[in-house]
Amino acid sequence: MNLANRINTIPAYFKILLGFIITLSIAFVLGVQDLYVHGMLIGSLFALGAIGITLLYAIVNFAHVAHGDFMTLGAFLAFPLVASVVDVEYVSYADDFAFTGLFPALGLDQVGLGPFTFGFTILLAIPISMFILAIIAIGLEKFVYRKLRLRGSSDVMIAMASFGVAILLRGAISTIFGTQLRSYDRISKPFLKIGWGIDVPPDLLFLGIVALTLCLLTHYILQYTKIGKSMRATSDNPDLAMVTGININKVIMNTWIIAAGLAACAGILIAVGSAQMVPQMGWKLLIPIFAAVVLGGVGNAYGAFIGALIIGVAMEVSTEYINPAYKLGVAFTIMLLVLTIKPRGLFGGKD
Amino acid sequence: MGNSNKILEVNNVFSGYGEIEILHGVSIDVYENEIVTIIGPNGCGKSTLMKTIFGLIRPTSGSIEFMINNIMTPIHNYDTENLIKIGLSYVPQSDNVFPSLSIRENLEMGAFIKQEGMDESIESMYELFPILKDKKDDPANQLSGGQRQMLAFARAMMLKPKLIILDEPSAGLAPNLVTSVFDTIKTIHEAGVSILMVEQNAKAALERSNRGYVLATGENKATDTGNKLLNNKEIASLYLGGK
Numbered sequence A: 001m002n003l004a005n006r007i008n009t010i011p012a013y014f015k016i017l018l019g020f021i022i023t024l025s026i027a028f029v030l031g032v033q034d035l036y037v038h039g040m041l042i043g044s045l046f047a048l049g050a051i052g053i054t055l056l057y058a059i060v061n062f063a064h065v066a067h068g069d070f071m072t073l074g075a076f077l078a079f080p081l082v083a084s085v086v087d088v089e090y091v092s093y094a095d096d097f098a099f100t101g102l103f104p105a106l107g108l109d110q111v112g113l114g115p116f117t118f119g120f121t122i123l124l125a126i127p128i129s130m131f132i133l134a135i136i137a138i139g140l141e142k143f144v145y146r147k148l149r150l151r152g153s154s155d156v157m158i159a160m161a162s163f164g165v166a167i168l169l170r171g172a173i174s175t176i177f178g179t180q181l182r183s184y185d186r187i188s189k190p191f192l193k194i195g196w197g198i199d200v201p202p203d204l205l206f207l208g209i210v211a212l213t214l215c216l217l218t219h220y221i222l223q224y225t226k227i228g229k230s231m232r233a234t235s236d237n238p239d240l241a242m243v244t245g246i247n248i249n250k251v252i253m254n255t256w257i258i259a260a261g262l263a264a265c266a267g268i269l270i271a272v273g274s275a276q277m278v279p280q281m282g283w284k285l286l287i288p289i290f291a292a293v294v295l296g297g298v299g300n301a302y303g304a305f306i307g308a309l310i311i312g313v314a315m316e317v318s319t320e321y322i323n324p325a326y327k328l329g330v331a332f333t334i335m336l337l338v339l340t341i342k343p344r345g346l347f348g349g350k351d
Numbered sequence B: 001m002g003n004s005n006k007i008l009e010v011n012n013v014f015s016g017y018g019e020i021e022i023l024h025g026v027s028i029d030v031y032e033n034e035i036v037t038i039i040g041p042n043g044c045g046k047s048t049l050m051k052t053i054f055g056l057i058r059p060t061s062g063s064i065e066f067m068i069n070n071i072m073t074p075i076h077n078y079d080t081e082n083l084i085k086i087g088l089s090y091v092p093q094s095d096n097v098f099p100s101l102s103i104r105e106n107l108e109m110g111a112f113i114k115q116e117g118m119d120e121s122i123e124s125m126y127e128l129f130p131i132l133k134d135k136k137d138d139p140a141n142q143l144s145g146g147q148r149q150m151l152a153f154a155r156a157m158m159l160k161p162k163l164i165i166l167d168e169p170s171a172g173l174a175p176n177l178v179t180s181v182f183d184t185i186k187t188i189h190e191a192g193v194s195i196l197m198v199e200q201n202a203k204a205a206l207e208r209s210n211r212g213y214v215l216a217t218g219e220n221k222a223t224d225t226g227n228k229l230l231n232n233k234e235i236a237s238l239y240l241g242g243k
Helices: A003-009 A012-030 A033-060 A067-082 A093-097 A121-150 A155-177 A202-224 A226-236 A238-243 A248-274 A281-296 A301-318 A324-341 B046-053 B080-085 B103-110 B118-128 B130-134 B145-157 B175-190 B202-207 B226-231 B233-239
Strands: A192-195 A198-200 B006-017 B020-031 B035-039 B061-068 B071-074 B088-091 B163-167 B194-198 B211-216 B219-225
Touching (some): A067 A121, A067 A248, A198 A202, A202 A226, A226 A238, A226 B103, A248 A281, A281 A301, A281 A324, B020 B046, B035 B046, B035 B226, B046 B194, B080 B088, B103 B145, B118 B145, B219 B226
Parallel strands (some): B163 B194
Antiparallel strands (some): B061 B071
16 A cells, blocks of 8 residues: 555544644644634634635535625624614714714623623624525525526526626615724733743634634534535435435525625624724735635635635644735635645635 | 226326427326336337426426326326325436435435334335344445445335336446346335336336337337237237347
8 A cells, every 4th residue: 555545544534633733733833823723713713704605605606795795794694683883983974973883782792701802792693694694695685696597598608697796785885884894892901821932812702702602503414414414415316316305495595594694604703803803804815715615616615714714724723834914815825725736725615 | 906096097197398399199007016117229209208207307288197195196296296196106327325424324315205103104115124233334326236236226115106217227327237127126016006107128127027119219119918028929029139
């Protein structure tokens, strides 16, 4: 048995675990373990977006360019729930809507829960935002994407239509909330010292755990539920799925609901984690997220998850050595390097 | 009752893709517990007929009736889910398993519209095809060509249909596997299901069929028992490779 064969017989999860341990050890040796851990946590937030994009590609067969703006919209949908705009610092027509957020107005505890900058109200806002964005996604599918499919538009045309939807959503967000920097109400909190030279903001740790929980939930849905199995079957072979009585339109709807829900949650978590939100935030994140999707193998949800962690770590660790402005370039360089060796991504995708 | 009950009647059906008409008035019958094979040259409309019966293509005229509660009922407006509910099942010619799903999950997809009794159905398929049980957690893309056909048939059997439609079950298989596929067809037939198939491998199929139809240029050319068609010199020379 030669070496290549031996490597091929190692199970994928073992390789991933090994890769994780080796790279973490290298990070310790180089003294960048702090950035590595940050990267893992940020990567897990990217994963929420990447899984949605890759599932949509696997089942609806097009690159959903509006996914970044779905994330932005998710973050801004939570804004009127948890945030209060009281001080008008910049003169802008958009600040005419100065208001107190719904939950603070109801007298619910707003900020500084335990070691965190935010209050428990954000946890209430997440499912609400996920729900609203899922409904918006269903509307877009029904009135835009399905119509295009029925008229026989190519996948590229539908991807371009989603580009249009992206611009539309961003424009709507800018018009309603203004274009200036905003954030949910928050108070500063000290970093958490984990030891071994790793300090993380407690927020980020919490956000990472929420993101990982949602990824696990998605894994459970895909592997063990009727909805998930019908999604995988449709991704595998839509014609056969149809003759076994699976309703493809229902499967597509379920995919939109899952992808939009994950995107809304990702948007809120990123807005909390970075303590700021602008209408362009999701659009900019689309680049590393697409890199994660391609890196893991387009259409492969598990690949997207691992790809997102790799991209997150690569981007954060790179800031130790080069100007942080080149973070996105690093994400793309990693993706290109891997693709030259494995053209279908690390874990193989869908043709 | 026995073999005399008609379960499918296709009467003077015209059908095709868009503007292109492929079937110009085809009629066939299938009775309970029969194996019926349709043979004919390439492009004669065999697969189109199968797709039309299973509602994947709507006929432009003619009738398709199926036995529901002992009454022949027109089914040409039924959607896939309803066709499966009344006891029809279809196995496409190629790509007829879900490659990344496990064997067990493939079988589950066969009973997608009705989850009750899933475990019992799966167990009875494992009894019919023990090899599937041995590999139940492997993805279907690790099966050999013959085993894939086995899985595809088992998937189609999950809801205990009255009639299974097979579109060229031996297509694309190595010659030594063809016999094993026909053995598999015999196995599912003995489990109590009627079979309507189209087949390129006309001789092997007709030998195992109660009756056969010869289709050419979208029209019925001949019909008889399997053996009589095999022994008919004119048909043999035209459609069975001249032997």
